């Protein structure tokens with residue numbers, strides 16, 4: 024993890040998960056906390072070594088790799104946490120993620136791991152989309168849903184902290200089917216990013232780029248391709264297909280070899296989000312036959 028500077032006030036601790044940092048008038052603002060205690064400890068150590076201020080923390084969305092270090096951060100520093108309202112509901116009740124992945128039932132033990140369930144922490148203030156001010160920091164909070172329910176991007180001092188609204192090309196290739204909860208929102212968010220005027224952007228996973236529109240377009244293409252491929256797969260089944268079998272075949276088409284329940288359920292959520300988009304367009308229909316939930320061409 025290293026500290027990269029973008030302009031006079033804006034930086035990020037870059038690594039597998041990027042953590043934004045801004046300083047101004049002797050105050051410091053952290054954007055996300057990393058996965059766990061060990062990740063945030065590294066940040067705190069660097070902050071201390073370089074004598075950087077740390078006064079506030081914004082959490083962009085309720086995925087454990089972004090908020091897992093927040094409980095420790097708050098315990099050690101006592102600084103206030105800020106987050107969009109719906110995301111804070113999950114951060115304060117992190118069991119909700121394994122619950123929603125597990126069809127709303129109390130989840131099996133395997134899903135209760137640090138990647139799917141960060142430690143619970145109280146959020147002090149909500150941030151709403153639009154102009155915000157925290158101490159000396161004036162910024163715009165952008166509503167960027169699709170990857171999560173109410174993810175916020177932050178436009179501060181001409182730098183866009185985009186969180187997981189798009190992925191760097193390497194991460195995009197690694198994920199194959201990126202995690203989304205709504206395909207239409209994901210695409211609308213990506214389109215919105217293309218119209219943001221700023222000096223440069225850094226995603227949650229991937230490098231800072233001054234010209235990030237090609238990377239955003241690549242994200243758009245991936246989702247559009249996935250939806251298209253899924254539709255073709257359904258089209259090839261005259262009688263329709265069960266949701267589970269369709270998911271399995273879709274993963275096989277993309278040469279994925281899923282090793283655990285958590286990963287399978289994350290993929291299932293993305294596939295469901297693509298299917299929902301096709302249903303909204305009136306191109307497929309959901310129905311139950313022989314006690315199995317199925318989809319077919321409308």
Ligand SMILES: [Zn+2]
Pocket residue numbers: 084086089170171187
């Ligand atoms: Zn995320």
